[in-house]
Amino acid sequence: MTELNKKFGNAILDLVYLLERNYPKNSSITLVGNRYRLAADERMVLYRGVFKTSEAVQRRAKIIVPSSSVSGKLVIDGYNVLITLESYLLGKTVFRSMDGFVRDISGVYGNYRFTKTAKRSIALLADYVRKLFLMIDEKYGELVVYLDAPVSKSGELAVYMRRYFKEQGILSKIEVLAGPDVPLIEEGQSSVVATSDTVIADLVTLCADIPGHIIINVLKKHIIDLQGIIDQIEKSG
Secondary structure (H helix, E strand, O other): OOOOOOOHHHHHHHHHHHHHOOOOHHHHHHHHHHHHOOOHHHHHHHHHHOOOHHHHHHHHOOEOOHHHHOOOEEEEEHHHHHHHHHHHHOOOOEEEOOOOOEEEOOOOHHHOOOOHHHHHHHHHHHHHHHHHHHHHHOOOOEEEEEEEOOOOOHHHHHHHHHHHHHHOOOEEEEEEEOOOHHHHHHHOOOOEEEOOOHHHHOOOOOEEOHHHHHHHHHOOOOOEEHHHHHHHHHHHO
16 A cells, blocks of 8 residues: 555544444545545555444553563564564554554464564564563563464474573463463453453553564664544644
8 A cells, every 4th residue: 555545534534433333343444545545555554443432532641651661571473463564574564553453464373474574573572572571671571472373383483582582591482272362361451461452452451562663763764644634634633
């Protein structure tokens, strides 16, 4: 998606209007998308990035700046974080949602491939975590990563990540689980969880948007910001 439809901002506002009145999201996106002749990628951005205002506000309140809030342990929703980073590195669409999380539209979980880009994403993650833990207490904390077992190459990816993080001097636990959502939610009652999964984010205490922080603050890249689009429209009247 190289350029947004000129009416994309109107589409966001229309969708929010419908969601606030409890219209089904899928049919609302079809209605709005057809009205403004949105492309498939733009409709996916709406699906993954637009929510009721109350939902967006509640999730935004949970997002913390890791350097000031993580105390020794960071739990990561592995594929959720890595695939967003990979999407950015591959030039695919990533954007900041209304709820503050940076997301992608790739949807490649079931067909995940362990490629050179995956290794680059892991390197970015490791560098971020290493600097993060050093900023906290001048020693490495604990990194916990959960990977979905049903996803192709999860075992191979876990082996690589264990070795790589060990080489970087980062204490880590990389686990491949059939259903990582439950342990992520359990860990999230006392630890910061890095994920943009709305189900998990709604049930944990604090979240970290690692892909967003890396892309925007470390790599200094500008991406689409849905709440920013809304604010600009409201500002201009």
